[in-house]
Amino acid sequence: MIAVDWGSTSLRAFRLDARGRVVETRRSAQGIIACDGRFGETLAGLLQGWDEPLVVMAGMIGSRQGWREIPYVPCPAGLPELAAAMQEIPDALAGRRVWLAAGQSVQRADGEHDVMRGEETQVCGLLPALPAGPQVVCMAGTHCKHVRIVDGRVVDFSTLMTGELFQLLCQHSLLGRLMQPGAPDADAFAQGLERAGRDPHWLQQLFTVRSRGLFAQLRPDQLASYLSGLLIGHELAALPAAAEVQLVASEALAPLYTAALQRLGRRVRLHGETVTALGLHALATQRGLLAA
């Protein structure tokens, strides 16, 4: 089968073997915003030369702004509920069957609603790798998700805009003006974590990105790492309690989140981003699409 992760700003396709292992990967910048409604054409182009007839997709492609809106499955939900909510798009691509995964929603104990599209599929891919017992998953990225899993089902989650806020502050705010590009700086990052943990006054702390630059306590090429530490420190203060955290992160973010979690006394088990392909394979299997 072919697994597709189609988000707002990116598109990735994975060609899987019969056991669900990734054989080949293709990437495109044609996220659902950029491809402007031409979903069939874009996907057909990306998959050219791959013969597998089954295509299963997750992410914002299943949202109102995507190809077809698939309703959210409310928590608690796991593989059986998510597989039952999948939908086929009839006649989407000539000679292929195209399926969409559902998103997931929650109403938390604090009364707030939250939603995700794509991460629920990553959780499905993660489940076989998890130890027994309740789990806390931290999914790093533009919009991070903190997910609680009990008995193979997501019971609670929340979204934290850490990555988006970091980009905004670097690119558009006064804080970015003193910054210069540089390699990730572990010491400045640790200073940011430390500062975030000392008091709750985050708006006041943000300005220290500028003042520590002005007073030469940090070099211009260290300021982005310090800001990253500040923001990730505040993000992880909201993570549910758990001695071990299941971390899903890119190669770039994995060392930062690992360092931050360990500093907070948490053990970390790192999972790569292939969990999306694994999750789509698990959903297709559960739904009986691969047996056909």
Added chain:
Amino acid sequence: MIAVDWGSTSLRAFRLDARGRVVETRRSAQGIIACDGRFGETLAGLLQGWDEPLVVMAGMIGSRQGWREIPYVPCPAGLPELAAAMQEIPDALAGRRVWLAAGQSVQRADGEHDVMRGEETQVCGLLPALPAGPQVVCMAGTHCKHVRIVDGRVVDFSTLMTGELFQLLCQHSLLGRLMQPGAPDADAFAQGLERAGRDPHWLQQLFTVRSRGLFAQLRPDQLASYLSGLLIGHELAALPAAAEVQLVASEALAPLYTAALQRLGRRVRLHGETVTALGLHALATQRGLLAA
């Protein structure tokens, strides 16, 4: 004399009578960024037809990016110290004497440095209107300042980027996408304040701007007011303790900050933005420039 408030993105000139009252005001969009180094030319144009020979200026015009850099005066400092640190720019404008106010710096008890340029002058204008005893001043704006005053001197302050962050999130983030323009909404603003006060997890709370829109708990035209309440709620959680707060705010921000402070059980005494002109007049008087 003529008082000038020249910031990064705006320029205002006030013509004052002998007692320091504003007789006439002129505004320009030629902040120090926009006027690109042509300070003399820009100012001469703005002041055309005003005959007062003395011009005293405050704000970023006295920074490294401005006309001439005037060093920061460290805390504690009040009118005497700030007046002593003022500097004249010789031959700045034909037929006029042009003076610049100094900025102020602090190293707080938490070890962080902070700086301001312009607000120290507003404090000078505020001093005669303050009750006896130590005071807490909240100066609302793009970069808010929380200032502690003891015996007529600023002893401590901090910068909070509330206004800038609000603009960034509305204009550039995912949160802005569901927003529609609308009049300030007191109910949505109060909901934001309430949400901010309930727990410290601000990054998680930011996403509720989107989720409350998605789940129709707030209308699209209420979302900006809700975000404003969230951010101002967090800002004011960092304000030093004081039964009465001296608030300096524009007409647009004054009702928001007043409502938020009263909700926190603080009494509010509101001061208009003319404190800048009053402060420049007080500095000029203290320095002996008006006696000449």
